[in-house]
Amino acid sequence: MSEIMNIIKDFAKGCPCGVEHTTTVRDVVIESGVVTRVGEILKKNGFTKKLLLVADKNTLKASEGIIESLEDFDIEYKIYDDIRVAEMKHVCEIEALISGREISVLSVGTGSVNDPCRLACARQNKLLCIFGTAPSMDGFASYSSPIVANGFKASYDAKSPEVIIADTKILAKAPAYLKSAGFGDMIAKFIGICDWEIAHVLIGEYYCPRISEYVRKTVTELLEMADTVTVENEETAGKIFEQLLKTGIFMSFTKNSRPASGSEHIIAHLLECLELPKGIIPNYHGEDVGVCTLTMLKYYKELAKHESIKAKREIVDWDEVYEVYGEEMAPDVEKLNSPTTVTDLVDPADLENKWQTIREIINKLPDYDKCYDAMKRAGCKTTVEEIGKEQELFDTCIEFSPFMRRRLTLLRMKKMIEL
Ligand SMILES: [Zn+2]
Numbered sequence: 001m002s003e004i005m006n007i008i009k010d011f012a013k014g015c016p017c018g019v020e021h022t023t024t025v026r027d028v029v030i031e032s033g034v035v036t037r038v039g040e041i042l043k044k045n046g047f048t049k050k051l052l053l054v055a056d057k058n059t060l061k062a063s064e065g066i067i068e069s070l071e072d073f074d075i076e077y078k079i080y081d082d083i084r085v086a087e088m089k090h091v092c093e094i095e096a097l098i099s100g101r102e103i104s105v106l107s108v109g110t111g112s113v114n115d116p117c118r119l120a121c122a123r124q125n126k127l128l129c130i131f132g133t134a135p136s137m138d139g140f141a142s143y144s145s146p147i148v149a150n151g152f153k154a155s156y157d158a159k160s161p162e163v164i165i166a167d168t169k170i171l172a173k174a175p176a177y178l179k180s181a182g183f184g185d186m187i188a189k190f191i192g193i194c195d196w197e198i199a200h201v202l203i204g205e206y207y208c209p210r211i212s213e214y215v216r217k218t219v220t221e222l223l224e225m226a227d228t229v230t231v232e233n234e235e236t237a238g239k240i241f242e243q244l245l246k247t248g249i250f251m252s253f254t255k256n257s258r259p260a261s262g263s264e265h266i267i268a269h270l271l272e273c274l275e276l277p278k279g280i281i282p283n284y285h286g287e288d289v290g291v292c293t294l295t296m297l298k299y300y301k302e303l304a305k306h307e308s309i310k311a312k313r314e315i316v317d318w319d320e321v322y323e324v325y326g327e328e329m330a331p332d333v334e335k336l337n338s339p340t341t342v343t344d345l346v347d348p349a350d351l352e353n354k355w356q357t358i359r360e361i362i363n364k365l366p367d368y369d370k371c372y373d374a375m376k377r378a379g380c381k382t383t384v385e386e387i388g389k390e391q392e393l394f395d396t397c398i399e400f401s402p403f404m405r406r407r408l409t410l411l412r413m414k415k416m417i418e419l
């Protein structure tokens with residue numbers, strides 16, 4: 001049994017945090033050569049004889065042997081040329097093919113193929129198996145789908161797949177830049193759990209120390225594998241995939257994305273939102289996220305050097321905020337920040353008093369140099385220039401992205417903290 005299935009079983013027994021940690025994921029198989037057993041695994045998990053296989057040309061080509069393994073199934077196909085951005089039209093197309101029928105879905109690929117499938121299957125209540133082809137991002141087991149509709153990207157309530165399969169031989173052969181992107185997405189988890197614990201300390205947000213420790217251990221282990229990310233190494237590729245999956249499972253345990261993302265993901269999200277309407281094709285998720293992670297790591301560590309701080313209520317020029325978001329996004333941002341905004345929950349005196357605790361939480365983050373070095377060795381992009389962004393736009397996203405979520409992060413409190 002895979003380590004992930006053991007974790008799922010173990011957490012189901014109960015957790016000291018008091019929350020019932022469940023997931024709809026029933027089976028996870030990550031093995032070398034498993035592509036020839038996909039049919040057998042689907043049968044074992046009660047998939048219907050009728051199957052819709054969704055893929056793009058590249059991901060189908062990478063999964064040689066998968067069709068042969070499905071000889072007992074009656075397969076229909078939806079093969080895209082190349083999906084770089086998951087759009088609502090893809091969701092609708094897939095829904096139209098499965099609506100009102102006795103059929104299950106097998107999605108072969110990574111985020112942009114899987115995300116529309118997870119939403120379509122949730123809406124049509126169909127079984128879903130994801131066959132992952134590259135360890136490139138953290139959304140495989142996620143229950144929400146980032147989808148672009150009318151030029152804007154939003155997160156939709158979708159579902160986790162019932163079954164997740166990956167063949168380490170195929171993962172290892174994935175292009176190096178995809179594996180590096182996956183590595184960058186994993187490093188981000190350090191910031192995610194740091195922000196989560198700080199929110200717990202300051203505003204009493206629900207927090208699970210056990211999950212947080214698991215995430216920290218997972219990412220720390222991965223840092224050690226940096227040298228083998230860009231080469232064809234089954235063990236490393238399998239490990240990155242497994243770790244990315246784990247954070248997805250942890251998100252379903254907590255029913256929020258705290259274990260997987262913090263301020264860095266929100267910055268990357270705004271970058272994408274501001275560039276999409278200009279027709280700019282986004283970078284791979286983990287590339288932007290990796291650079292945002294390094295930027296936040298540096299900022300958080302700098303803050304922690306201060307033995308004490310002065311805190312005050314923030315003063316926000318909301319007109320300026322809404323201008324950055326533009327008329328399409330501004331109403332949503334306004335809704336998230338009115339009648340109160342998340343920092344209203346933070347008492348400045350409390351922030352000052354708890355600063356030592358917050359410093360201790362920040363100091364659990366790994367060294368900046370250590371992370372930077374590992375990311376370099378793992379082939380990750382590490383500068384704003386390398387991800388092809390203007391520094392000015394990047395800085396705008398750092399300053400204004402925290403307003404697009406009702407979520408407390410250390411970055412969100414920037415205007416409250418006087419050094
Ligand atoms: Zn827990």
Ligand SMILES: [Zn+2]
Nearest residue numbers: 138185285289
């Ligand atoms: Zn991510």
